[in-house]
Amino acid sequence: MKKTVNHKAWFMVLPVLLLVAFSAVIPLMTVVNYSVQDTFGNNEFFWVGLEWFEEVLHSQRLHEALGRQALFTAIILLIGIPLGIFIALNMPKHKGLWSSVCLVLVALPLLIPWNVVGTIWQVFGRIDIGLLGYTLASLGIDYNYTQNSLDAWITIIVMDVWHWTSLVVLLCYAGLQSIPDAYYQAAKIDQASRWSVFRYIELPKMKGVLIIAILLRFMDSFMIYTEPFVVTGGGPGNATTFLSIDLVKMAIGQFDLGPAAAFSLIYFLCILLVSWAFYTIMIHSDKEAN
Amino acid sequence: MDLSWMGWTQPTAIFFATIGSLLVIMTVWNILSPQTPRVGILRFETTRGDRLFISLLGSAFICLIWLGLVGSPLWGALVVCVVFAACVFRWV
Numbered sequence: 001m002k003k004t005v006n007h008k009a010w011f012m013v014l015p016v017l018l019l020v021a022f023s024a025v026i027p028l029m030t031v032v033n034y035s036v037q038d039t040f041g042n043n044e045f046f047w048v049g050l051e052w053f054e055e056v057l058h059s060q061r062l063h064e065a066l067g068r069q070a071l072f073t074a075i076i077l078l079i080g081i082p083l084g085i086f087i088a089l090n091m092p093k094h095k096g097l098w099s100s101v102c103l104v105l106v107a108l109p110l111l112i113p114w115n116v117v118g119t120i121w122q123v124f125g126r127i128d129i130g131l132l133g134y135t136l137a138s139l140g141i142d143y144n145y146t147q148n149s150l151d152a153w154i155t156i157i158v159m160d161v162w163h164w165t166s167l168v169v170l171l172c173y174a175g176l177q178s179i180p181d182a183y184y185q186a187a188k189i190d191q192a193s194r195w196s197v198f199r200y201i202e203l204p205k206m207k208g209v210l211i212i213a214i215l216l217r218f219m220d221s222f223m224i225y226t227e228p229f230v231v232t233g234g235g236p237g238n239a240t241t242f243l244s245i246d247l248v249k250m251a252i253g254q255f256d257l258g259p260a261a262a263f264s265l266i267y268f269l270c271i272l273l274v275s276w277a278f279y280t281i282m283i284h285s286d287k288e289a290n
Numbered sequence: 291m292d293l294s295w296m297g298w299t300q301p302t303a304i305f306f307a308t309i310g311s312l313l314v315i316m317t318v319w320n321i322l323s324p325q326t327p328r329v330g331i332l333r334f335e336t337t338r339g340d341r342l343f344i345s346l347l348g349s350a351f352i353c354l355i356w357l358g359l360v361g362s363p364l365w366g367a368l369v370v371c372v373v374f375a376a377c378v379f380r381w382v
Contacts (some may be wrong), residue, residue, distance in 0.1 A: 026296070029306060033297040045297045050362045057358040269350050276347065284334045 028268075035261035052262035062263060064238070065246040069222060072157070072242060076221040079161050081214060084168025089202070091173055103173070106166045114163075118230025121159040125231070145232060149239035152232045156240055159227060164220060171213045175206035207285060215278040222271060243267055309346070316342055330382040341382055345375035 035052055037045040056062055087106070092099040112120070125145050127133040136143040145155040179201065187197045225244040228234065234241035234249070241249070247267065251260035316338060327335040336344070349371035356367035 029302075030296045032305070033299060033302045036299060036302060037297055039297070043294055043297070045299075047299060050357060050364065053354070053357050054361060057354065266354065269347070269354070273347060273351070276343070280334060287335075 031261045031264060034257050035265055036258075038258045041255070048258065052258045053266075056259055056262045056266060061238075062246065065241055065243050068239075068241065069243040072153075072224070073218060073221045075157055076160055076164075077214065077217055079157070080165050080168055080217055081210070083161065084165050084213065085172050085206070085210075087165070087169045088172035088176055089198070091169070091176075093176070103170070106169050108166070109163050110166050110170075112163070114226035115230055117159065117163050118227040121155060121162075121227070122231045125155050147236050149236055152236060152240050156228050156231060159231065160221065160224065163227070164217060167216065168213045171209040172206055175209035176202060179205045208282070211278060211282045211285065215275065215282070218274060218278070219271065222274075312342065332382055336382055338379075341378050344382060345371075345378045348374055348378065 034045075036047065036049060038048050039045050091102050091106075109117070124130045125133045125143075127137045127144060133143060133145075142148075143151050145151045183201050183205075184197070187201060192200070223244050224242060225248070228240050228242060229245055229248075232240045234245045244267075247260060247264055250256050250263065320338065325338050327337045329335055352371050352374060353364055353367045356364060356370070360366065
């Protein structure tokens with residue numbers, strides 16, 4: 001069959017193209033322009049070349065923020081992904097009332113906006129009125145997320161795991177649902193252990209959704225802003241000042257547009273690299289599967 | 291249309307014009323001689339567009355590494371970038 005070629009269809013893409021140009025490309029170009037200049041406001045700019053990039057690349061403050069960010073993302077992925085798989089494996093396999101109840105319960109945290117999650121945990125962890133903080137204090141555990149860095153980290157990590165593990169669970173559950181019963185029956189005939197069933201049936205079948213889950217969790221945790229901002233404000237000291245919090249402090253707090261622009265471009269390139277890698281792996285494994 | 295709020299400078303304008311013309315050249319090239327994706331040293335299929343993307347992203351990191359280790363100006367890094375892009379188009 002000969003396909004007809006109709007290039008007029010490209011015009012259908014035009015609205016999206018304009019929208020993306022307006023909302024992403026033009027702002028990004030502006031950021032690039034800002035990153036090579038200095039300004040004292042009033043739309044007056046002074047050419048500084050690549051000074052900001054050099055400053056940012058050598059800045060102790062940003063190295064530390066990047067380190068904290070990488071650590072946070074690694075911890076979130078190490079806890080969130082296995083926990084999500086574990087919960088998905090223990091959800092009821094067959095459709096019914098119980099599985100619907102489980103799904104709704106699991107999906108609940110996803111419906112809550114970031115700043116509300118932050119506020120909930122900010123109150124939850126308080127020693128005077130929060131359930132968690134008060135209980136821990138009455139058990140004699142010294143817990144104070146506003147003064148102790150470790151406590152602040154634990155609070156933010158538990159909060160993020162609570163908020164986003166559901167996403168991993170839902171994706172994995174969808175992956176598990178797509179496995180035909182015949183696979184399990186075959187495994188039973190071969191007297192496969194629980195681990196073998198997981199390793200050779202469930203995990204390979206979940207590969208596609210897991211890559212998406214890891215990509216989404218990576219992106220979300222790597223650019224996290226609102227929740228830690230509401231709970232700790234980046235403190236105590238700089239203990240929970242992640243990249244985006246530092247970036248906003250620099251750009252809006254100190255109005256250092258040039259360094260902030262250079263910094264956000266480096267941040268953008270890091271995310272672009274990782275996203276491209278994940279995307280390529282995803283497309284590649286899809287083709288392999290077909 | 292007043293674009294002064296965007297803070298344009300000549301070097302950044304040249305930078306974006308270069309990327310824009312690269313995209314146009316790639317489009318024209320693709321119309322003149324349509325491509326077939328091939329498997330290179332990264333062991334997955336790439337099109338010319340993929341190779342351009344890899345070249346540009348890699349070049350950005352080459353420039354950043356150069357700035358971090360050597361410092362400005364970036365002419366040396368630019369040479370490395372061109373060599374890198376040529377390698378990507380040849381082997382990836």
